Amino acid sequence: MTEPISEKEVSHVAHLARLRLSHEELQLFTKQLGAVLEHAKDVEALQLDGVEPMSHPLPMENVTRKDEVHKMLDRDEILDQAPVTEDGRFQVPQILGEQP
Amino acid sequence: MNSIVPDSSFTARSIAENVQSGEWSAVEVLEGYLSQITQHESEINAFNTVLEEEARATARETDKDIAAGKTLGPLAGVPVALKDNLCTNGIRTTAGSRILENWKPPYDATVVQRLSAAGATVIGKTNMDEFAMGSSTENSAFGPTRNPHDLSCVPGGSSGGSAAAVAAGFAPISIGSDTGGSIRQPASLCGVVGVKPTYGSVSRFGLLAFASSLDQIGPFANTVRDAAIVHEVIGGHDPKDSTSISEPFPSFLDDLERGVEGLKVGIISELMGGIDGISPEVIQKTREAASVLSENGALIEEVSIPASLYCLSAYYLIAPAEASSNLSRYDGVRYGLRVSGETLAEMNINTRTEGFGDEVKRRIMLGTYALSAGYFDAYYGKALKVRRLLAENFDEVYSKYDVLLSPTSPCTAFKLGERTADPMTMYVNDVCTIPSNLVGHPAISVPFGSGNDGMPIGVQVLAPPMQEALMYRVASTLESAEK
Numbered sequence: 001m002t003e004p005i006s007e008k009e010v011s012h013v014a015h016l017a018r019l020r021l022s023h024e025e026l027q028l029f030t031k032q033l034g035a036v037l038e039h040a041k042d043v044e045a046l047q048l049d050g051v052e053p054m055s056h057p058l059p060m061e062n063v064t065r066k067d068e069v070h071k072m073l074d075r076d077e078i079l080d081q082a083p084v085t086e087d088g089r090f091q092v093p094q095i096l097g098e099q100p
Numbered sequence: 101m102n103s104i105v106p107d108s109s110f111t112a113r114s115i116a117e118n119v120q121s122g123e124w125s126a127v128e129v130l131e132g133y134l135s136q137i138t139q140h141e142s143e144i145n146a147f148n149t150v151l152e153e154e155a156r157a158t159a160r161e162t163d164k165d166i167a168a169g170k171t172l173g174p175l176a177g178v179p180v181a182l183k184d185n186l187c188t189n190g191i192r193t194t195a196g197s198r199i200l201e202n203w204k205p206p207y208d209a210t211v212v213q214r215l216s217a218a219g220a221t222v223i224g225k226t227n228m229d230e231f232a233m234g235s236s237t238e239n240s241a242f243g244p245t246r247n248p249h250d251l252s253c254v255p256g257g258s259s260g261g262s263a264a265a266v267a268a269g270f271a272p273i274s275i276g277s278d279t280g281g282s283i284r285q286p287a288s289l290c291g292v293v294g295v296k297p298t299y300g301s302v303s304r305f306g307l308l309a310f311a312s313s314l315d316q317i318g319p320f321a322n323t324v325r326d327a328a329i330v331h332e333v334i335g336g337h338d339p340k341d342s343t344s345i346s347e348p349f350p351s352f353l354d355d356l357e358r359g360v361e362g363l364k365v366g367i368i369s370e371l372m373g374g375i376d377g378i379s380p381e382v383i384q385k386t387r388e389a390a391s392v393l394s395e396n397g398a399l400i401e402e403v404s405i406p407a408s409l410y411c412l413s414a415y416y417l418i419a420p421a422e423a424s425s426n427l428s429r430y431d432g433v434r435y436g437l438r439v440s441g442e443t444l445a446e447m448n449i450n451t452r453t454e455g456f457g458d459e460v461k462r463r464i465m466l467g468t469y470a471l472s473a474g475y476f477d478a479y480y481g482k483a484l485k486v487r488r489l490l491a492e493n494f495d496e497v498y499s500k501y502d503v504l505l506s507p508t509s510p511c512t513a514f515k516l517g518e519r520t521a522d523p524m525t526m527y528v529n530d531v532c533t534i535p536s537n538l539v540g541h542p543a544i545s546v547p548f549g550s551g552n553d554g555m556p557i558g559v560q561v562l563a564p565p566m567q568e569a570l571m572y573r574v575a576s577t578l579e580s581a582e583k
Binding site: 002005009010013014016017018019020029032033035036037039040041042043044046048051052053054055056057058060063065073074077078080081082083084090092093094095 | 203204205206207299300313339342343345409410412413414416417424428431432433434435436437438440441442443444445446447448449450452453456461462464465466468469472475478479481482483484485486487488489491522523524527538539540541565
């Protein structure tokens with residue numbers, strides 16, 4: 001069985017998910033996520049060796065389409081909904097030289 | 101109890117027939133609904149956007165087409181309310197979130213195109229729990245929706261605005277999305293019909309994704325027939341959705357009134373007291389529904405779906421896992437909110453921290469955790485195995501029974517604010533509806549009387565994949581008995 005989720009782990013997960021938590025939020029979310037994971041112990045405790053995992057309700061096969069030219073959305077219309085654009089492109093803050 | 105539910109309402113079917121024959125004008129029909137909205141929307145908050153002028157323009161076009169002798173589709177002149185996670189070209193689509201508060205999609209969802217092609221008039225975009233995460237519509241960034249039967253109660257969720265819109269007489273039909281019960285549970289709490297179709301039966305193109313292997317779009321209506329009509333309009337293969345089923349479905353309407361004589365109906369014992377927390381009066385109503393089917397010639401027996409005991413836990417690992425991946429696209433780059441920052445990562449963090457509400461943050465973190473190294477096998481992997489067991493349970497039961505019966509919601513509508521403090525008490529609202537999503541089967545909630553508090557109770561009919569015709573038939577029998 002896994003240990004209850006810690007504030008340190010929640011803090012790490014928040015970072016992975018690109019979220020910032022205040023100290024109060026960190027405490028509250030740790031408690032709330034802990035309660036959900038406590039409930040999930042019933043699933044964790046099941047012996048399910050040999051059961052094939054099911055990730056999707058339909059038997060999935062790769063769907064391909066013909067390689068034909070179709071009319072797609074207009075570039076300017078799409079860029080129109082972007083927060084910041086420059087010369088027909090999405091503009092983002094500096095990436096190179098950034099700490100990972 | 102402060103109720104604003106109208107005494108009678110037109111069906112979509114009667115509106116379409118009368119508009120097509122020229123008996124009624126689409127504009128007049130629309131004005132009736134708009135006036136109900138003007139009168140009561142401030143109390144209900146069913147809509148994020150009411151499209152008064154756009155709807156009037158559509159209705160005038162409809163009347164012009166009819167006058168010119170055109171035959172329109174099965175929803176001619178029928179106003180429809182759309183959940184605000186369905187893309188509408190040039191019209192604000194928020195998913196109940198600050199992060200998309202001012203986003204206007206450059207295209208229509210396939211269901212929206214099909215509704216318009218069938219003659220329907222889009223009347224507005226309905227309120228919802230943010231990104232469809234919730235069971236009460238209290239997680240909307242734009243304030244909660246209230247239950248038209250009692251304004252102090254929630255309408256259920258996440259499609260609470262769509263359910264309330266039909267119950268309040270703001271529209272004869274509406275569209276929602278159902279990932280763990282988000283159509284059926286609010287339908288039950290608001291006293292209307294709500295359907296989750298077979299996974300792949302309705303195109304998800306243009307639906308803002310929550311959990312892609314569970315999400316399915318479906319209708320709300322006042323009658324089973326109206327729901328089936330709308331389902332036929334929005335359903336069918338769509339090359340733009342790679343999970344769309346290409347085989348045609350048989351008509352949902354041809355056999356609707358054939359009755360249930362000779363059908364074998366299983367009552368899911370785990371949802372009739374086997375799992376704690378389902379209220380005795382809801383169980384009692386479901387038994388009464390079973391008796392009605394029995395009186396009409398169906399064979400009723402208790403059946404067991406053992407894996408249903410683990411569905412709630414499995415769902416609250418799988419759905420957040422998929423959500424954490426789907427919602428990574430809200431990064432402040434291509435659409436929606438951007439909150440500036442010195443670096444790209446800082447901008448991403450500022451945008452998501454300000455743009456998402458608490459429940460969305462909880463689920464993103466839960467999903468990220470369930471998928472992370474060291475926990476993947478214990479949580480997500482195990483949950484997927486439970487899903488397999490559940491599918492096998494259903495296959496076995498459906499080898500002997502035609503349809504299954506259970507409650508829709510474990511309780512009637514609860515008070516606003518009553519369950520917001522502890523996420524787990526909110527999650528248990530989905531315990532009866534989740535199994536159908538995990539296996540991709542269709543299910544419908546039909547109004548069936550009310551509880552001691554006078555609030556509506558819904559009964560759920562579950563069917564094997566692509567067996568909607570049978571599901572609607574059984575639901576129609578229950579509906580006739582209820583009236």
